[in-house]
Amino acid sequence: MKNITILGATGSIGDSTLSVVALHADKFSVFALSANTNWQKMQTLCEKFQPKIVVMSDQATAQQLSKVIDKNIQVLHGSEALNTIAAHDDTDFVMAAIVGAAGMASSLSAAKAGKRLMLANKESLVLAGDLMMQAVRDNGAELIPVDSEHSAIFQCLQSGKSGLNKIQLTASGGPFLHTPLNDLKSITPDEACAHPNWSMGRKISVDSATMMNKGLEVIEAHYLFNLPAENIDVIMHPQSIVHSSVYYNDGSTLSQLGNPDMRTVISYAMSYPDRVDSGVAALDLTQNSPLEFYPPDLEKFKCLQLAFDALKQGGNAMGTLNAANEIAVAHFLNNKIDFLEIPNIIEKTLNAIENISITSLESVIANDKLARKIALEAVQHYA
Ligand SMILES: NC(=O)c1ccc[n+]([C@@H]2O[C@H](COP(=O)([O-])OP(=O)(O)OC[C@H]3O[C@@H](n4cnc5c(N)ncnc54)[C@H](OP(=O)(O)O)[C@@H]3O)[C@@H](O)[C@H]2O)c1
Known part of the structure; x- marks a missing residue:
């Protein structure tokens, strides 16, 4: 027990x-x-x-x-x-x-x-x-x-890291995958939270719509699997059936597939290294074809680019990105700013804070506090 x-x-x-x-x-x-x-x-x-x-x-x-x-x-x-x-x-x-x-x-x-x-x-x-x-x-x-992409990679890597070339996180693109950039300005919080495949809390739903969620996941993958940004790739996959893939030098690619339901991921985390029934129905690939894949549009989903940049900068930049995003998303959910202002607030905050290394929990907390203060000032500019 x-x-x-x-x-x-x-x-x-x-x-x-x-x-x-x-x-x-x-x-x-x-x-x-x-x-x-x-x-x-x-x-x-x-x-x-x-x-x-x-x-x-x-x-x-x-x-x-x-x-x-x-x-x-x-x-x-x-x-x-x-x-x-x-x-x-x-x-x-x-x-x-x-x-x-x-x-x-x-x-x-x-x-x-x-x-x-x-x-x-x-x-x-x-x-x-x-x-x-x-x-x-x-x-x-x-x-x-306990993230579908990272669980997928964790499962694929059970066969080892020898010859590992890159990992590839799949991204559904959220509700606005095919929405033109210009139409995103007038998006409401409820529209942003209406994810086509996953049922989630409101903050992560907005993060999925901006693709900041994928950006945070790239950083998460960097730490979990000890890989630099250059070996972490993102691909759009609107059906959310392939949860992520690992690529090896010999040309082999391993992926984990399943219906989009977090109970699979959670039951695996609870029963690892064994597997137990999660209550999720078995995947029927004939009901989900065709499976589509596209490269991400980094101009439209600027938050994803900002996250890659923050990871490459290192130190406090990732905490700054997260704090500014939390402030911006909370204000978007309260109808205080437009959807497209979320990345602008994050970028302004990142530009305003000097890049330093993080060595203690105290420095994490101090940076988080400073970033929230600067992000709030940026919000006032747009509100
Ligand atoms: N949902 C998914 O499918 C999914 C997938 C992968 C990863 N995640 C990650 O899992 C985490 C939870 O996501 P979620 O979708 O489950 O969120 P959620 O539905 O919004 O639930 C958040 C939980 O945290 C509690 N909480 C909120 N603010 C808190 C605070 N300041 N101090 C202490 N507790 C607080 C809430 O309590 P109240 O109910 O009292 O507000 C609630 O129990 C996030 O980090 C998300 O990125 C979620």
Whole structure:
């Protein structure tokens, strides 16, 4: 029996993780759950999964929740409490599924405690990739990607890295793959969140529409697979059936395919190196043909180019990119800026901050704070 902590349990990845847990009650048990403010959904999850500990972001929602759930469930609040459940002796696996930079510290805690870290929160690697990978190595943690592309590459690389030439991340192109650049100005948040293949939270849905999600994934892949930007490629694949590929020097290419459903990725992370039923239907290729592939349009999807540039710059540039993106996306979702202003705000922020190396968690946090302040000033310019 493996005890699991799910950070960000009330979100889309949280839902999928809990549905896999429910399928395998003989193998997995919920130890702890966390959410930001959604105590009503957390109440339902507590009734169904009976965790030992629950963490909410603030005291008020924690108090609200404790009034309505079983008194045996301990309710904590705040970021220190997230670190506690991520590193707790009684947890074996940690699903890191908080959205954004808010998920970084608890991912790092799980790595430092030597847990199996099932990493959906790609921002942890974008902000603090060197520190994260060092913590994984030093403490014998197991880092298993929970992103369809990285899981695909992780699965393909089970046959080894000898002769590896490049990895190729597939990108669906989101809802605007075929929309002309000029028509993107008037896009609404709901249009941007209407992903054709994947059901996800609103922030990552906007990131998919701008292709910043793919940019963050390129950085994530750089750290996970220890490859430079030159060996990481992106290809458009609107059907989201081929989840990614690895290319070898002998002309061989290995790909992983499946229906676009995160339960496959999550169940693999939970059962690795074995495989268990995830509840996802088997792929029927005859129902998905033709499978199409195109090179990405980096002029239209400027965010992808900005992410490649930030990776090549290194140091704090990736954290700056992430912070500015979070600010810009939040303002777009609140109808304060246009869709096409997202990359402009990120570029302005990147240009305003000196490129320095990142050596500690404190420097990550300081840079994140500075980048958010500058990005907010850039937002005022457009709002
Ligand atoms: N969804 C996917 O298919 C997918 C695929 C690959 C990777 N990912 C990555 O997985 C992560 C989660 O994505 P998602 O789509 O599941 O997001 P989501 O549906 O928006 O859920 C986010 C979760 O994080 C919690 N949360 C939000 N802000 C927080 C804060 N400041 N402090 C603590 N907890 C906070 C939310 O709690 P409340 O409910 O209380 O707000 C919720 O439980 C992201 O990093 C995303 O890039 C997602």
